[in-house]
Amino acid sequence: MIGLYHDREIETMDKEALSALQLLRYKKTVADALKTPFYKKRLSNVGLESAEDLRSLADIKNIPFTTKEDLREAYPFGLMAVDKEEVVRMHASSGTTGTPTVIYQTQRDLDRWTDLTTRSLVSVGCHKGDIFQNMMTYGLFTGGMGLHYGAEKLGMMVIPVSSGNTKRQFQLMKDFGTTVVHATPSYMLYLYSKMEEFGYKLSDFKLKKALVGAEPHSEEIRKKIENLFGIDAYNSYGLSEMNGPSVAFECDQKSGMHLWEDSYYMEIVNEKTLEEVPDGETGELILSILIRTATPILRYRTRDLTSIIPGPCSCGRISRRISRIKGRTDDMLIINGVNVFPSQIEEVIMKMPEIGTNYRIVVKKNGLLDKLIVQTEVGPSIFSDDARDMNALKRRIIDNLRASITISPVVELHEPGVLPVQEGKAIRVVDERGESK
Amino acid sequence: MKVKQISVFLENTTGRLAEVTKTIAKAGINLRAISIADTADFGILRIILDKPDEGMKVLKDADFTAKQTDVIGIILDDQPGGLMKVMDIFNRDGVNIEYLYSSLINEKGSVVIIFKVEDIDHGLEIVEKAGLEAIASF
Numbered sequence: 032m033i034g035l036y037h038d039r040e041i042e043t044m045d046k047e048a049l050s051a052l053q054l055l056r057y058k059k060t061v062a063d064a065l066k067t068p069f070y071k072k073r074l075s076n077v078g079l080e081s082a083e084d085l086r087s088l089a090d091i092k093n094i095p096f097t098t099k100e101d102l103r104e105a106y107p108f109g110l111m112a113v114d115k116e117e118v119v120r121m122h123a124s125s126g127t128t129g130t131p132t133v134i135y136q137t138q139r140d141l142d143r144w145t146d147l148t149t150r151s152l153v154s155v156g157c158h159k160g161d162i163f164q165n166m167m168t169y170g171l172f173t174g175g176m177g178l179h180y181g182a183e184k185l186g187m188m189v190i191p192v193s194s195g196n197t198k199r200q201f202q203l204m205k206d207f208g209t210t211v212v213h214a215t216p217s218y219m220l221y222l223y224s225k226m227e228e229f230g231y232k233l234s235d236f237k238l239k240k241a242l243v244g245a246e247p248h249s250e251e252i253r254k255k256i257e258n259l260f261g262i263d264a265y266n267s268y269g270l271s272e273m274n275g276p277s278v279a280f281e282c283d284q285k286s287g288m289h290l291w292e293d294s295y296y297m298e299i300v301n302e303k304t305l306e307e308v309p310d311g312e313t314g315e316l317i318l319s320i321l322i323r324t325a326t327p328i329l330r331y332r333t334r335d336l337t338s339i340i341p342g343p344c345s346c347g348r349i350s351r352r353i354s355r356i357k358g359r360t361d362d363m364l365i366i367n368g369v370n371v372f373p374s375q376i377e378e379v380i381m382k383m384p385e386i387g388t389n390y391r392i393v394v395k396k397n398g399l400l401d402k403l404i405v406q407t408e409v410g411p412s413i414f415s416d417d418a419r420d421m422n423a424l425k426r427r428i429i430d431n432l433r434a435s436i437t438i439s440p441v442v443e444l445h446e447p448g449v450l451p452v453q454e455g456k457a458i459r460v461v462d463e464r465g466e467s468k
Numbered sequence: 469m470k471v472k473q474i475s476v477f478l479e480n481t482t483g484r485l486a487e488v489t490k491t492i493a494k495a496g497i498n499l500r501a502i503s504i505a506d507t508a509d510f511g512i513l514r515i516i517l518d519k520p521d522e523g524m525k526v527l528k529d530a531d532f533t534a535k536q537t538d539v540i541g542i543i544l545d546d547q548p549g550g551l552m553k554v555m556d557i558f559n560r561d562g563v564n565i566e567y568l569y570s571s572l573i574n575e576k577g578s579v580v581i582i583f584k585v586e587d588i589d590h591g592l593e594i595v596e597k598a599g600l601e602a603i604a605s606f
Contacts, residue, residue: 416475416512417566446477446478
């Protein structure tokens with residue numbers, strides 16, 4: 032279906048006009064960045080004293096990369112480029128350790144993000160009158176609120192149910208005739224598997240579309256979701272550092288995700304040499320956000336591996352498409368859509384001297400959902416003859432971990448010497464989920 | 469007298485209990501009482517051995533997580549009401565029993581029941597005051 036655009040002028044502009052707009056917006060972003068202590072130092076090191084020093088898009092590659100660790104070091108206000116009074120919202124994501132990374136938005140920043148999510152919803156054929164059940168978590172995580180406002184702006188009726196509570200999800204879907212849902216792909220499969228148990232059948236629902244994201248998945252999983260529910264499923268990509276959902280979104284052609292290039296400047300680099308790779312070749316996605324004043328971030332290393340799909344899309348949009356996310360260049364785990372770094376778990380374990388330093392992280396499939404298991408060892412110093420003490424210890428480990436990673440893992444107590452002795456943290460992680468995702 | 473009980477942390481995996489019994493058998497140590505408390509994913513084995521110190525050593529050498537706990541072994545008449553008598557006196561004095569189990573000893577009309585109470589010394593005192601006998605060693 033060609034011709035259904037939210038903003039035809041921006042979405043179908045020609046390459047030259049897009050490049051000119053990118054340069055203009057990149058300069059503005061550099062000007063904002065120079066207001067932060069973090070970037071002032073970094074950019075002047077490479078001769079960028081003012082936005083005018085950025086003469087062409089080719090100059091962007093001289094700007095140093097920004098990493099998650101940089102954002103953590105800038106916590107809490109080091110990357111705020113406006114007066115605090117101008118900020119109307121913050122979102123945060125888990126850092127690689129206990130310190131989160133925080134993103135600020137002015138009202139205008141939010142409006143532009145909202146506009147982008149509206150554009151994404153239109154590109155998959157959503158319209159006024161659709162009933163939109165948002166099954167992504169609301170809160171500091173951007174998944175829920177990101178699409179919420181874009182859907183409202185489009186005129187969809189939003190059911191802000193958030194994640195979990197499967198029974199209620201079914202009831203709302205039935206009673207309000209939900210036509211579009213937003214969820215992780217694994218939750219879609221889980222929903223289907225529970226339908227009969229909760230006494231529902233497909234004919235109870237009016238579902239037409241699922242917008243899936245927050246975790247990488249294969250084309251096979253998409254087809255499975257589509258076939259099981261008899262709907263269309265569309266892939267999406269986003270990360271909180273770049274606002275959240277709607278960094279890239281599939282259009283109704285389902286042939287890759289348009290990365291909205293008027294709003295983000297994209298590069299794909301070889302993960303080792305950090306040199307740009309040609310279109311079609313897999314590398315790490317590097318993003319600069321061009322539509323946010325409160326927290327400018329330049330050349331952010333997303334750690335996500337993808338490639339640019341060469342050639343134009345038949346939908347007529349100018350923004351190039353990226354492939355499904357093929358993996359990570361770090362050891363981040365995605366557990367039911369929640370990002371977890373092994374270093375966060377290690378930090379919690381190390382702060383509990385009573386438990387040994389030898390531990391192991393195992394990720395499994397529990398039916399259709401992910402299960403995170405943290406295995407620890409019980410040495411003589413913490414062993415108690417009283418099972419209640421042991422269970423209390425387990426509870427304490429779970430509570431401390433949940434406070435850091437936001438989800439509750441299963442904690443297993445093992446006899447010493449059972450877990451293999453390990454040195455590197457990468458080896459401590461055993462991901463048994465295989466390729467099924 | 470207090471009795472030395474050995475508690476061993478066990479994963480709920482096949483063969484771990486067999487390993488414990490093998491370890492003490494190889495050292496020529498005899499089991500006098502045994503009980504196991506299990507939860508969904510681990511168990512606590514409680515044993516009383518004829519040679520507790522030696523038993524503790526061989527278990528530790530075999531890398532088991534083991535701990536020594538004091539318990540009371542009360543000698544009771546092997547007839548109706550035998551256990552009731554102890555429960556009555558503990559109850560009267562507000563002694564909190566954490567767990568109890570039976571030993572393998574049953575001779576001359578007597579049995580030995582193992583009690584773990586919060587305050588062992590207080591428990592012993594009550595037992596002796598009531599004219600009951602606590603076993604000194606196995």
